Amino acid sequence: MSGNPEKSAVTSEDKAVTIPAQSGGATLKQGPAQGETLLKVTGLQKHFPIRKGLLQRQVGAVKAVDGLDFEVRSGETLGVVGESGCGKSTMGRLITRLLEPTAGKIEFEGKDITHLGVGGMRPLRRDVQMIFQDPYSSLNPRHTIGTIVGAPFRLQGVTPEGGIKKEVQRLLEVVGLNPEHYNRYPHEFSGGQRQRIGIARALALNPKLVVADEPVSALDVSIQAQVVNLLDDLQEELGLTYVIIAHDLSVVRHVSDRIAVMYLGKIVELADRDSLYKAPMHPYTKALMSAVPIPDPRRRAAKSERILLKGDVPSPISPPSGCRFHTRCWKATETCRTQEPPLLELKPGQQVACHHPENAEDQAPQDTVLLSAATEAIEVVTVGGDEPAKTAAEQTPEPETSEPEMSEPEASASEGSASEGSASEPPASEPSVPEPSGEKRVKE
């Protein structure tokens, strides 16, 4: 979250906690300098076997994570986004070593931790912590919050200076809870407060890397900003590194320095936050970005278009050949169906796995014939503007002649349409939306 003016503006307004100096077991540790690689993942895979019959023979596998390559730099926040079932949580559990990888390599501070046993993992458990999505099921209802937040000390055999109780009370204060509530039970707290308890537990041993799996998605919208700001403040004060998994792109935009977009067990795009939001290169990223609601009423009044991907995400048991997104992509060609695109750095700080990327040189310019399914792959919905919403009966696909109605940036986007595989630049701040042939348009 470093160097993110948008985030710091919100943080300073809502700052509710001050973090006292670390003491006892939670003293600041030496780690890699800011910006150096803290975690490196190479070819990471997790295939869950599917077994059948009396002999429980393996008949297939769910390829939840199927070859990830990325690194996390010290002090940064890497956001991970993607539709449900694309393998985000599995990736989080792999890098925190809550799951055993099927293949690949995980290095933490240069040390290979891929297959460390329980004993070898013990020191790592202090350095890598996880915050879970559901603050209701992740806290034991029979334990007081004092016991819950103090558990990491007991498990690691660490006695902080001043004792566990004092340290737990300090941690509760750090996350904005009343230290006097040490003896209360989880059910006595609200969702947001429970998530703060989960955060206090994760911070107890002063970790270097915190993996947060949908940390705010179970919370009321009004509470989400408080928890996001708390994570922000804690990162600044304690020098934490985050991997934040979320499906809410507004949250990810707010918290992340870099963002990895996952689709069916693979990273399809990995880029700096601003590059990704201004000029997404993978069609899947573009479709995701077009669905982000615009909070500014002035900008909302302007017309914008959303790409609705048709059909479901294919099964991770037998993912599509070639590019996994080709069955839902409006740019898909024969190359996409047969050849898997590698994740390449096509612009500084922006890696993308696509044969026909947006806003960049076409990687397979000779292949210009769209697959027949490509023209039906999406629906483009125009939203905003001053037009009143139409009922379903009134919604009619517009004829080709509707194009002159478009504003200039939209028109230029249409020039770089799928069929041409062009590399036109998008409008300055909003992702452009393609005009595939045979598309249906519905106005709201």
Ligand SMILES: Nc1ncnc2c1ncn2[C@@H]1O[C@H](COP(=O)(O)OP(=O)(O)OP(=O)(O)O)[C@@H](O)[C@H]1O
């Ligand atoms: N223990 C398991 N055994 C078998 N399949 C699993 C297991 N855990 C996850 N999966 C499957 O792996 C795929 C990826 O799941 P995962 O939970 O990682 O996705 P996700 O992107 O985090 O989705 P969500 O946002 O819904 O949590 C899914 O198809 C899921 O059904």
